[in-house]
Amino acid sequence: MDERSASPIFTLPGRKNIGLGRHFHGFGVTLWLINGLAYVVLLFGTGLWRRIVPTSWDIFPEAWESMKIYAGFGVPDIEYFTLYDALQMLTYTGVIFILAPFLILTGLAMSPAIRSRFPRYVRFWGGHQGAQSLHFIGMVLMTLFIIGHVGLVFLVHPEYNLPHMVFGVTDTARYAQAFTIVLITIVLVFAFWIGLSYASLINRPLTQKILVTLTEPVRKIGLNWMKPRMHKQNAYTEKELSEFHWTNGLPPTEDESTEWLHHRDTGWKDWRLKVGNALDDSSIELSLDELKAMPKTEYIAVHTCMQGWSATSKWAGVKLTDVLDLLGPRPEGANYVMITSHGLAQEMWDHRPREPFYTVLDLKMLDEDNTILAYERNDRPLDIHLGAPLRLRVESNHGYKMVKWIRSIEWIRDYAEYGDGRGGTREDGAMQAFNGVI
Ligand SMILES: Nc1nc2c(c(=O)[nH]1)N[C@H]1C(S)=C(S)[C@@H](COP(=O)(O)O)O[C@H]1N2
Numbered sequence: 001m002d003e004r005s006a007s008p009i010f011t012l013p014g015r016k017n018i019g020l021g022r023h024f025h026g027f028g029v030t031l032w033l034i035n036g037l038a039y040v041v042l043l044f045g046t047g048l049w050r051r052i053v054p055t056s057w058d059i060f061p062e063a064w065e066s067m068k069i070y071a072g073f074g075v076p077d078i079e080y081f082t083l084y085d086a087l088q089m090l091t092y093t094g095v096i097f098i099l100a101p102f103l104i105l106t107g108l109a110m111s112p113a114i115r116s117r118f119p120r121y122v123r124f125w126g127g128h129q130g131a132q133s134l135h136f137i138g139m140v141l142m143t144l145f146i147i148g149h150v151g152l153v154f155l156v157h158p159e160y161n162l163p164h165m166v167f168g169v170t171d172t173a174r175y176a177q178a179f180t181i182v183l184i185t186i187v188l189v190f191a192f193w194i195g196l197s198y199a200s201l202i203n204r205p206l207t208q209k210i211l212v213t214l215t216e217p218v219r220k221i222g223l224n225w226m227k228p229r230m231h232k233q234n235a236y237t238e239k240e241l242s243e244f245h246w247t248n249g250l251p252p253t254e255d256e257s258t259e260w261l262h263h264r265d266t267g268w269k270d271w272r273l274k275v276g277n278a279l280d281d282s283s284i285e286l287s288l289d290e291l292k293a294m295p296k297t298e299y300i301a302v303h304t305c306m307q308g309w310s311a312t313s314k315w316a317g318v319k320l321t322d323v324l325d326l327l328g329p330r331p332e333g334a335n336y337v338m339i340t341s342h343g344l345a346q347e348m349w350d351h352r353p354r355e356p357f358y359t360v361l362d363l364k365m366l367d368e369d370n371t372i373l374a375y376e377r378n379d380r381p382l383d384i385h386l387g388a389p390l391r392l393r394v395e396s397n398h399g400y401k402m403v404k405w406i407r408s409i410e411w412i413r414d415y416a417e418y419g420d421g422r423g424g425t426r427e428d429g430a431m432q433a434f435n436g437v438i
């Protein structure tokens with residue numbers, strides 16, 4: 001419920017669109033990675049690296065001299081710029097070989113797929129919050145570099161720099177022409193950004209579709225092969241359990257589900273989980289005691305919500321596939337499982353009447369050892385606000401997949417037939433990706 005509206009001046013596309021913002025981030029990062037890779041290959045392939053990477057310790061005193069000149073609002077003489085000057089070399093090397101990899105590594109540490117497969121890697125960065133803070137600091141440094149770098153082009157011998165950048169020759173007579181081209185380019189970049197914000201806000205579903213199509217291959221190739229194995233490792237100990245687990249979504253109220261309220265007040269005695277097959281309408285029902293009698297899976301894991309917070313908990317429950325197996329083998333043509341809550345979505349993005357909160361898992365998510373129906377947290381029955389009596393945990397994904405106050409689980413043919421057809425309440429309303437591995 002703590003989703004905030006962010007100004008489109010700082011975000012893309014802005015307002016309450018963290019889902020779309022994440023897709024733009026994913027797409028931008030993909031282009032940035034390809035660009036960076038091509039750059040580094042060419043840097044070494046062409047020998048240009050010798051102009052950028054310092055090879056002598058003299059670089060530090062020389063850079064210090066330049067620094068002193070800039071600090072006095074002066075500009076080093078033009079002969080320092082026939083090649084890059086010492087300060088430029090140090091900055092470029094730092095940005096290309098330290099800052100950029102740092103951003104990649106801290107960014108990856110925020111992926112639940114990586115966290116659930118390599119928890120120690122995330123711990124190395126100070127946990128999820130550590131990685132998030134470091135990634136933010138890296139972003140600020142990168143922004144300062146871009147502003148400083150572009151700014152200095154206009155301040156330090158621009159009559160040489162700009163023609164050189166635009167035309168490849170140091171022809172001061174073409175300064176005005178080069179200046180105009182660079183200025184128009186910068187204006188176009190800003191216009192593109194503003195236009196993109198407007199276009200995405202006008203058609204959010206189409207924006208989601210295009211961006212997810214473009215980014216899904218990277219998720220598939222880069223992250224889908226990582227299977228969580230929380231119970232096989234003890235990267236986290238009981239000491240690290242969060243006493244308080246922040247919440248997203250409040251328990252069902254009177255107008256959401258009198259049924260759930262009745263079960264809550266009678267100690268879940270008559271509560272039943274419906275396990276069904278929507279293809280032939282068959283189903284069975286399980287009580288909480290029956291679920292608890294099944295083989296128990298237990299592990300410590302970190303939960304992350306899109307809205308920024310995280311919490312460490314010990315979860316215990318039964319594997320989702322074990323429960324589905326009670327119904328028989330996977331029905332032919334059933335490629336997904338839909339999990340539906342007693343609670344309703346907090347609000348519908350198009351203001352239609354609120355529908356039950358739901359999510360859909362594909363066979364890959366189902367197949368993971370740490371996809372469970374949890375009935376305990378930190379050795380106690382689930383708290384009411386955390387999903388009592390039963391909630392979903394899919395450790396390879398972000399929190400938005402993890403339905404609380406579960407009412408039913410069912411085999412379905414395709415999620416296109418339910419809700420807005422994107423495979424879950426958060427996918428429908430907040431435009432999140434069906435695949436929540438990053
Ligand atoms: N029924 C229901 N389940 C839900 C939600 C909700 O609003 N309603 N929010 C989801 C989101 S976005 C997150 S991050 C987690 C939060 O789980 P917690 O409240 O246990 O921290 O629950 C998920 N499951």
Ligand SMILES: [Mo]
Binds near residue numbers: 248304307399
């Ligand atoms: Mo969330």
